[in-house]
Amino acid sequence: MTAAFEQAPLTPNGRRQFVRSIVYGGLAFYGLPAFARASKPPLGHVVVVGAGFAGLTAAKYLRDWSMGNLKVTVIEPNPQFISCPQSNLVLGGSRTLDDLSFSYALSRKQHGIDWVQDTVTSVDLTNKQVQLTRGHLHYDRLVLAPGVDFNYASITGMTTPVTDIPHAWKAGLQTLQLRQQLEQMPDGGVFVMTIPPGPYRCPPGPYERACQVAHYFKQQKPRSKVVILDANADIVSKKGLFLQSFQGAYKDLIEYHNNSTILQLDPVSKTVKTDFESVKADVLNVIPPQLAGKVTQVAGLVNVDQRWCEVDFVTYASTLQPDVHIIGDSISAGLPKSAHMATSHAKVCAAAIIAMQTGHAPNPLPVFANTCYSFVDDQQAMHVANVYRYDPVKKSMVSAEGGGVSAKASVQEGEYAQAWAQNIWADTLT
Numbered sequence: 001m002t003a004a005f006e007q008a009p010l011t012p013n014g015r016r017q018f019v020r021s022i023v024y025g026g027l028a029f030y031g032l033p034a035f036a037r038a039s040k041p042p043l044g045h046v047v048v049v050g051a052g053f054a055g056l057t058a059a060k061y062l063r064d065w066s067m068g069n070l071k072v073t074v075i076e077p078n079p080q081f082i083s084c085p086q087s088n089l090v091l092g093g094s095r096t097l098d099d100l101s102f103s104y105a106l107s108r109k110q111h112g113i114d115w116v117q118d119t120v121t122s123v124d125l126t127n128k129q130v131q132l133t134r135g136h137l138h139y140d141r142l143v144l145a146p147g148v149d150f151n152y153a154s155i156t157g158m159t160t161p162v163t164d165i166p167h168a169w170k171a172g173l174q175t176l177q178l179r180q181q182l183e184q185m186p187d188g189g190v191f192v193m194t195i196p197p198g199p200y201r202c203p204p205g206p207y208e209r210a211c212q213v214a215h216y217f218k219q220q221k222p223r224s225k226v227v228i229l230d231a232n233a234d235i236v237s238k239k240g241l242f243l244q245s246f247q248g249a250y251k252d253l254i255e256y257h258n259n260s261t262i263l264q265l266d267p268v269s270k271t272v273k274t275d276f277e278s279v280k281a282d283v284l285n286v287i288p289p290q291l292a293g294k295v296t297q298v299a300g301l302v303n304v305d306q307r308w309c310e311v312d313f314v315t316y317a318s319t320l321q322p323d324v325h326i327i328g329d330s331i332s333a334g335l336p337k338s339a340h341m342a343t344s345h346a347k348v349c350a351a352a353i354i355a356m357q358t359g360h361a362p363n364p365l366p367v368f369a370n371t372c373y374s375f376v377d378d379q380q381a382m383h384v385a386n387v388y389r390y391d392p393v394k395k396s397m398v399s400a401e402g403g404g405v406s407a408k409a410s411v412q413e414g415e416y417a418q419a420w421a422q423n424i425w426a427d428t429l430t
Contacts, residue, residue, distance in 0.1 A: 043070045043357040044140035047130055049120050049295050051076035054328030054342035055145030056107060057428050061350035062143075063111040070357065073114040073137060075130065080104065081429060085339050086375075086421055087171035088205065091179050092212030093219075094378035100171060107429050123299035125321055141353055142324045144301070145346070146293025148201050148337070151307075154289050157265035165267055167287050169201060181283045182213060187221040189282035192272060194262055195230040196289040199308075201329050201337045203237035204384070206230075206287060208374040211242070214250040215377040226253055227279055229260035229272060237336070238374060238384055244408060245376045262286070292330035301326065308332035313390050313397050315362050316349035325349050335388065335397060336370060339424060344368035344388075366390050369403070373417035381417040382406035 043066055048059045051074050062072045081102045089095035108115050122131040123142070130137050150167065153159050164181075166174035182191065191213055195206040210226050217224040235242055235256070246254045257276070264273040270284040291297075291307040301318050304310050309326045310319045313333070318324045327345035329337040352362035371385040387402035406413055 043354070045071045045073065045138065046141045046143060046353060047137050047139040048072060048074045048143040048145065049076075049130065050145035050147065050293070050328070051078075051081065051104060052145060052147055052328065052342065053339040053424070053428055054147075054346045055143065056081070056104075057343045057346035058143050058145060058327060058350050059113050060107060060111050060428070061347055062353060063113060065350060066354050066357075068112060070354065071114065072111075073116060074108075075116045075118055075120055075132065075137070076104070077117060077119045079117065082171045083339075083421070083425065084169075084171045084202065085373075085424070087168070087175050088209045088212045089375060089378070090171075090175050091168075091182060091209060092215045092375070092378060093179075094375075097171070097176055102425065102429050104429075110430065120295050120298070123295065123324075125299065125324065128323065140323070141357070143349065143353075144293070144296055144299070144324065144326045144330065145328045145342070146295045146330055148290040148329045149292065149294050149297065150288040151291055152288055155262055155265055155286065157262075158267055158286060158288075162267045165270070165284050165286050168285065169205075169287050169290075178283075178285060182216060185221070185224065185282050188223040189221070190225050190227060190280070191217075191283045191285065192227045192229065192270075192279055192281035193285040194260075194272060194287060195228065195232065196287055197231045197261070198236055199337060200287070200290045202372075203336050203338075204242070204372060204374045207235060207238070207242045208376070209285075210254055210256075211245050211250065211374075211376040214245075214253040217253055218250070222253075224253070225255065226250070227281070228254065228256045229262070229274060229279065230256065230258050231261040232258065234258055237372075238382065238405060241374075241382045241406060241409060242376075249377070290329075292326075296326060296330050299324065304332035313348075313395070314364060314366060315352040315356070316345055317352075325353065333397060336372065338370060338372050340372065341370045343424065343428060344370065364390075364392065366397075367400070368397075371420060373413070373420055375414065375417065376409045379411050379414045380409040381414040382409040383413060383416070 048055045059072050059074050062070050083100040118132040120130050128139050166177045168174040168178045214226050260274040270281040272279050292302050292309050301309050309331050311331050316325045316327050327349050328342040348366045355362040367389045369387045373381045373383045375381045384405045385403040387400045388397040389400040391398045
């Protein structure tokens, strides 16, 4: 099924527009649940916490697939949506943050979503109530989509955020700050980036970032260097493809060091000590270890390695609380934490909630795909894609036939990556 629609302004100032083509991963892949057509109002109230790729997609499809018979309220503290996919291109200079910033207004209006710009301070699981800084909301079902939180306590010497050492792992002001630091750094300076042990949000993201910074240096500061201190044993995603760039176009610009966990960090001198060396940076980008978003911690639903949330992959209900669903980067799944994956969780979860609210059984064997593009410069990109199918014996999503990786980065794949971004933004935001 395809869907045509009007052009719609998505930036806060309304100047930029894009046209949605085939809805990426939408009704064609997941299908409108048949029972939704026969549903009778009201089906209850679903509160969604977080309006990133996961939360906003869930809210949209809960409304659409229930034919408007579910009341949906989104709680989101931020005034606008900023896309993490392609935010590394801001560091490379081929994108601006405005290119990646969108208003929530169209989605709210088009789908009849109630909206509260606020922060959840506590969750009363017994009485099905979320407490906000300004009041509270009752729910029949709760969907938590808070993304990731950062574990600074695990970094010796940086147990709290340091203003001039931005992680920029959530696109926004820190992205602009890091770009400004790169611009102010003298030619011949050293950019040091640390990568935390997995799992973390966007497995190939740090290596894409290294390429983007190296691309900028190659054009503007050719005597400079990128040093990657990776806590993991090896490049965790698209290894062969990234090595083509590390050892090819950027062989004189990028140094990659594996098994390089931070032992001590001096934020004043911007020096990082590992088991093997001490490295001093002119610009330091520490990406902290990550864990499930704050609201899941507040609700007491973090139950895997004190970091992540276990869910039932048929419904995305917490294994600790059946009427609370958790989607996106906060879950323990053994799968990539990506925007595409987050929207996939959201659609399976939305269909399951509508099924249960209408007295039907959810789809027992969900299937979805994940695609991730990485840019190595301003035009060339590469991808990895996989199909995942629920295994009822293992009670987990497992890789199925299909998918694969690029043979190499190319301009054509860069064009595909731009189309992918336009489609996922359209599917999420309109």
